[in-house]
Amino acid sequence: MGKIKTGKNNSKKDVIARKAAALFIKKGYTSASMRELAEAVGVEAPSLYNHIGSKSEILQTICFKIANEFTSHLDNTENSPVNALAQLETIIRFHIQMMLNNFDEVYVANHEWKHLKEPFLSNFLFQRRGYEKRLVVLLESGIKSDLFKKINPYVAVLTILSALRGLEFWQQHKKNISNQQLEEDMVNHLIKGLIK
Amino acid sequence: MGKIKTGKNNSKKDVIARKAAALFIKKGYTSASMRELAEAVGVEAPSLYNHIGSKSEILQTICFKIANEFTSHLDNTENSPVNALAQLETIIRFHIQMMLNNFDEVYVANHEWKHLKEPFLSNFLFQRRGYEKRLVVLLESGIKSDLFKKINPYVAVLTILSALRGLEFWQQHKKNISNQQLEEDMVNHLIKGLIK
């Protein structure tokens, strides 16, 4: 049938993962078949197994790649010398950038993690829960420093993360607004509602 | 094997739909099998077909029941004599109430609509898009009346709807905060960031 076309910096496994992410968005992980994925890649289904271990492994790769990017960015931010407000703004902007620049994989990590197999499922949820908790700590510190209103920090984190996640809908609408403007408006909406 | 237990005001079809919603949340629509659903209901799989037409029909029932509830509430709100800010607040509070009181069905409508069959899929998306547009009009009217900041109304609607959707995570966390407090904090966060 064909041959997998690789670019310069991406392996065949990368090509498969990228096509898979797009397919998982369109059909959902379970409904997306290896035969469909193979067709998107330009090859017969069994040929995929020369490059990947299993369908489930593709999902793992996508989910943990994204989870690790968020986690390591948070590591860096926490170590920066600026105050809680500036840290929060940095994090919000990073989420927005990730949604705009790595849409497919972020979407899959957000929507299809449910189909990870153990122990990956537990690991993923543990990592995500840890991320949320660190944000709550950040919010608490901002409240203690009198930077933020005395809102419940869990609620604030939930609100912010959910609003950011919702950028996935932007990809579909494509309104007449630049990414720059989008980012400023969202940061403004989410932050100014917090500042005293 | 058994018999479907119906309460007073719910038909056997309702019982199936309710169990199905819970199962669709746990496994996703595609991965949830009719045999699993049957077991949850307490019956053999083919027996379900005495009460429902198909698996897909269950999903349709759930999705449109929820969509219609949101649409008709918006109808009522738009006809109320209060200003845009008060209308927006009413709508936000309704979303929060729906998330807290009809969690399973709202979750399924939000996550599994992708698996609706045509023409239901198109109808559902059309209805949802219409809902969003009406909210944008509301935001625009609020901006024109100088009630809201001059933020992009699409971005604001996206931010608000996404944050509200994110209440689905609340169900899992169950932190030490009352529904009342949760509602006030979210409304405050989302609105006060808009008011001049």
Place this chain on the structure above:
DNA sequence: ACACAAAACTAACGCTTATTAGTTTTTATA
């Protein structure tokens, strides 16, 4: 108690799934 309808059951169908085995073709190296 009898008759009819509702709702359960068992068995099975045709289809799709991810994956494996075994083989052939392509590519890279020397």
Place this chain on the structure above:
DNA sequence: TATAAAAACTAATAAGCGTTAGTTTTGTGT
């Protein structure tokens, strides 16, 4: 150009899927 490895292919497997057919049990009204 010969050789070895990489990567494609075809064929097939076992398992699970939604659903249908046909039959038996259960419940209801007279």
